[in-house]
Amino acid sequence: MQDVIIIGAGVVGCAIAQRLGRYSGKVLVLEAANDVSCGASKANSGIVHAGYDAVPGTDKARLNTKGARMMQGLCSSLGVPYGKPGALVLGFDADSKPALEALLKKAKKNGVPGCRIIGREEILAMEPRVNPEVSYALYVPESGLVSPYELTCALADSAAENGVQFQMNTRVKSLRREGDAWLVQTDRGDYTSRTVVNCAGVGAGELHNQISSRQVEIIPRRGQYYLLDHTLPLSFQMTLFQLPTPMGKGVLVTPTTHGNILFGPTAEDIPEGEDTATTHEGLQEVLKKVRLSYPGANTRTVITTFSGVRAHEKGGDFIIGAVEGAPEGAFEAIGIESPGLTAAPAIGEEMGDWVAYFLKLPANPRYIPPTPVPKAFSAMTEQERRVACQTDPDYGKVICRCETVTEAEVRRAVRRPVGARDIDGVKRRVRAGMGRCQGGFCMTRVMEIISEETGIPFEEVSKKGSDSAVLTGPIGEARND
Numbered sequence: 001m002q003d004v005i006i007i008g009a010g011v012v013g014c015a016i017a018q019r020l021g022r023y024s025g026k027v028l029v030l031e032a033a034n035d036v037s038c039g040a041s042k043a044n045s046g047i048v049h050a051g052y053d054a055v056p057g058t059d060k061a062r063l064n065t066k067g068a069r070m071m072q073g074l075c076s077s078l079g080v081p082y083g084k085p086g087a088l089v090l091g092f093d094a095d096s097k098p099a100l101e102a103l104l105k106k107a108k109k110n111g112v113p114g115c116r117i118i119g120r121e122e123i124l125a126m127e128p129r130v131n132p133e134v135s136y137a138l139y140v141p142e143s144g145l146v147s148p149y150e151l152t153c154a155l156a157d158s159a160a161e162n163g164v165q166f167q168m169n170t171r172v173k174s175l176r177r178e179g180d181a182w183l184v185q186t187d188r189g190d191y192t193s194r195t196v197v198n199c200a201g202v203g204a205g206e207l208h209n210q211i212s213s214r215q216v217e218i219i220p221r222r223g224q225y226y227l228l229d230h231t232l233p234l235s236f237q238m239t240l241f242q243l244p245t246p247m248g249k250g251v252l253v254t255p256t257t258h259g260n261i262l263f264g265p266t267a268e269d270i271p272e273g274e275d276t277a278t279t280h281e282g283l284q285e286v287l288k289k290v291r292l293s294y295p296g297a298n299t300r301t302v303i304t305t306f307s308g309v310r311a312h313e314k315g316g317d318f319i320i321g322a323v324e325g326a327p328e329g330a331f332e333a334i335g336i337e338s339p340g341l342t343a344a345p346a347i348g349e350e351m352g353d354w355v356a357y358f359l360k361l362p363a364n365p366r367y368i369p370p371t372p373v374p375k376a377f378s379a380m381t382e383q384e385r386r387v388a389c390q391t392d393p394d395y396g397k398v399i400c401r402c403e404t405v406t407e408a409e410v411r412r413a414v415r416r417p418v419g420a421r422d423i424d425g426v427k428r429r430v431r432a433g434m435g436r437c438q439g440g441f442c443m444t445r446v447m448e449i450i451s452e453e454t455g456i457p458f459e460e461v462s463k464k465g466s467d468s469a470v471l472t473g474p475i476g477e478a479r480n481d
């Protein structure tokens with residue numbers, strides 16, 4: 001019998017798990033995929049939204065600004081890349097001024113400091129590559145950047161260091177209250193728990209509707225992106241938004257915490273929550289819209305395209321807390337679309353404390369504060385690199401040449417408390433395969449290291465779990481086919 005079962009190991013589930021690590025109790029996270037951060041939390045814009053867009057008075061607005069205030073401190077305690085370059089919301093005609101003023105008003109109501117409307121000259125002085133036909137912009141100095149999957153992995157590690165257990169490849173099929181406990185039925189057997197917390201992203205609506213008197217509709221809303229290689233100097237320092245639409249914050253141009261540039265996302269309602277395909281039409285639309293902000297945009301340095309799926313609830317707000325009309329002990333954080341990454345630290349804190357309060361869990365006397373992820377070799381000074389190589393000679397072997405990731409780092413990615421078990425898991429934790437060649441050179445060496453560290457046979461090491469085998473058999477056999 002568990003005290004808490006958390007369903008879904010995205011940034012929200014991991015933030016809640018990490019908070020619950022401060023309490024004494026049996027906490028289990030069940031995740032359908034082969035790793036944490038496999039849903040929306042791995043495929044988004046990575047923006048720490050300041051909070052100018054959310055409707056004042058909603059949970060979305062409150063948790064957005066609270067999460068944004070918490071993010072920098074959390075990232076520094078976890079050793080996760082974070083930056084605060086600021087943002088511009090661009091307007092291209094005289095009509096855009098009232099819309100920008102409305103955003104400024106919302107920003108003030110939501111308590112976002114420092115925002116102001118600026119004109120063309122100031123915009124171009126800040127970001128000379130912006131379309132010179134721009135008229136006005138909302139300047140948002142508090143807008144930040146975070147590495148979403150590194151944040152999720154680090155939260156999971158911190159939770160695991162405090163006794164939270166993670167079980168991957170386990171899809172929750174149904175929830176039912178039986179006596180004093182919740183029966184959680186999965187494709188790998190049944191579990192019981194005093195409480196359940198549903199944070200299953202696009203899969204959360206189905207579980208919610210099994211137990212709640214208030215039916216919800218989670219609409220999967222896909223966003224497609226281009227990712228550009230990191231070039232020096234960066235073409236933009238700040239995030240460039242266009243005016244938001246009813247479908248979201250629109251197409252943006254932004255640097256990432258690792259110095260790449262991101263173009264996107266689209267906002268398309270799709271029938272299947274797990275459909276992360278990119279399409280020719282979607283990517284063409286991204287490019288067309290990006291060129292309004294940045295006429296010089298081209299795809300010469302694109303290294304990959306990808307998409308993520310938002311869990312948009314029809315009502316438009318986050319749904320968090322005890323599940324309405326359900327038997328006691330059921331909690332949820334669902335409909336967590338953008339700015340859910342930004343809000344995650346706040347959702348984790350509030351939900352973790354609610355559940356602990358409900359269960360009357362005592363404080364964890366052996367609580368271990370987060371251990372920051374060590375500095376990447378690529379970010380070290382020459383002196384730091386020399387010391388690292390002396391301490392661990394595996395720092396002397398570069399595995400991923402595009403991102404300068406060493407063998408010591410790949411091995412550590414696998415050895416972490418919630419360690420990588422597939423190629424993409426290593427990529428999200430230490431960036432091997434994240435660069436220009438997208439793993440073309442380092443993939444087989446990464447597979448060997450995963451195999452050596454975990455005992456998974458080399459030929460069974462996958463790209464991202466179950467149905468993503470990389471090798472189909474020995475070369476000799478392939479020749480005979």
Ligand SMILES: Cc1cc2nc3c(=O)[nH]c(=O)nc-3n(C[C@H](O)[C@H](O)[C@H](O)COP(=O)(O)OP(=O)(O)OC[C@H]3O[C@@H](n4cnc5c(N)ncnc54)[C@H](O)[C@@H]3O)c2cc1C
Nearest residue numbers: 008010012032039040041044047172201203223340341342
């Ligand atoms: C295109 C796009 C751009 C975005 N940009 C931003 C941004 O710039 N800033 C920002 O703040 N937010 C942004 N967001 C929103 C943010 O990414 C999400 O709000 C956040 O990642 C949601 O986290 P989550 O943990 O709720 O969901 P997810 O990360 O989707 O995690 C849910 C997990 O549940 C698992 N799961 C599903 N069903 C089951 C089941 N039945 N049993 C077990 N496990 C299950 C899934 O495998 C998944 O791992 C963006 C989202 C998208 C898609």
